[in-house]
Amino acid sequence: MSAIAETVENYTDQLRNNRLGLWMFFISEAFLFGGLLVTRFYLWGNTRPELDQTIGLIVTSVLLLSSFSMNLAETAMEHGDRKTFLRGLVATAVLGLIFLVGVLVFEWGLFPFLYEGHLKPWEDVYGAVVFAMTGMHALHVVSGIVFIAIVWNLGRKGHYSPERHWGVEACAIYWHYVDLVWIFFYPALYLIGTVAH
Numbered sequence: 001m002s003a004i005a006e007t008v009e010n011y012t013d014q015l016r017n018n019r020l021g022l023w024m025f026f027i028s029e030a031f032l033f034g035g036l037l038v039t040r041f042y043l044w045g046n047t048r049p050e051l052d053q054t055i056g057l058i059v060t061s062v063l064l065l066s067s068f069s070m071n072l073a074e075t076a077m078e079h080g081d082r083k084t085f086l087r088g089l090v091a092t093a094v095l096g097l098i099f100l101v102g103v104l105v106f107e108w109g110l111f112p113f114l115y116e117g118h119l120k121p122w123e124d125v126y127g128a129v130v131f132a133m134t135g136m137h138a139l140h141v142v143s144g145i146v147f148i149a150i151v152w153n154l155g156r157k158g159h160y161s162p163e164r165h166w167g168v169e170a171c172a173i174y175w176h177y178v179d180l181v182w183i184f185f186y187p188a189l190y191l192i193g194t195v196a197h
Contacts, residue, residue: 015166022170026177029140033181036133040188048193049126050118052106056190059102060182066095067179074172080162082155089152092175096145103134126196133185140178147171 073088104110107130109118120127151171154160160168 018166018170022173029177029181032136033184036129036136037184037188040129040133043125043129044193044196046193047196048189048191049130050195051130051190053190055102055106056186059099059106060186062095062102063099063179063182066092066099067176069095070172070175074165074168077155077160077165077168078162082158085155085160085168086152089148089155093145093148093152096141096148096175100138100141100145103138107134130189133189137178137181137185140181144171144175144178147174 069088069091073085073092076082076084076088122128148171151167154167
């Protein structure tokens with residue numbers, strides 16, 4: 001076997017193992033986020049707090065738009081278009097930051113001089129669940145943005161190619177997973193149930 005064929009075979013084996021490891025990680029994460037959803041329905045029943053529907057729709061739209069830019073970046077790398085790849089990653093990170101700021105400012109009221117949040121995590125079951133669900137998701141958004149920054153830096157240095165871009169693929173899958181979780185969280189927090197008074 002030639003050295004090139006052996007290298008390709010080793011990369012293929014490594015790629016298969018990496019993908020398996022990533023999906024095993026996502027299965028464990030599904031239990032975490034699933035537990036939060038079960039907690040929401042157990043503690044709230046068919047009620048929900050009065051959250052700002054406009055803010056919820058805006059941050060959700062921003063996050064879904066970030067999936068588009070991430071897909072653009074990944075596809076660009078598959079075709080060797082480094083400029084579009086790097087721009088797509090920057091756009092995704094910026095949209096992720098906008099989502100994060102929207103949640104922290106408008107749902108958490110983290111900066112009361114900008115916007116006074118009406119829920120507190122210690123006041124009642126509604127605040128506790130909203131902060132637990134959005135907090136855990138926000139933690140994953142932050143780690144996704146860090147992941148994007150690392151991949152962007154490596155991509156800027158020419159680390160990836162159309163044939164070898166596992167880091168880009170892993171980053172994209174992670175980001176899409178974080179978006180998918182929010183697709184379940186958004187209706188659970190903002191849409192399902194009657195507003196509790």
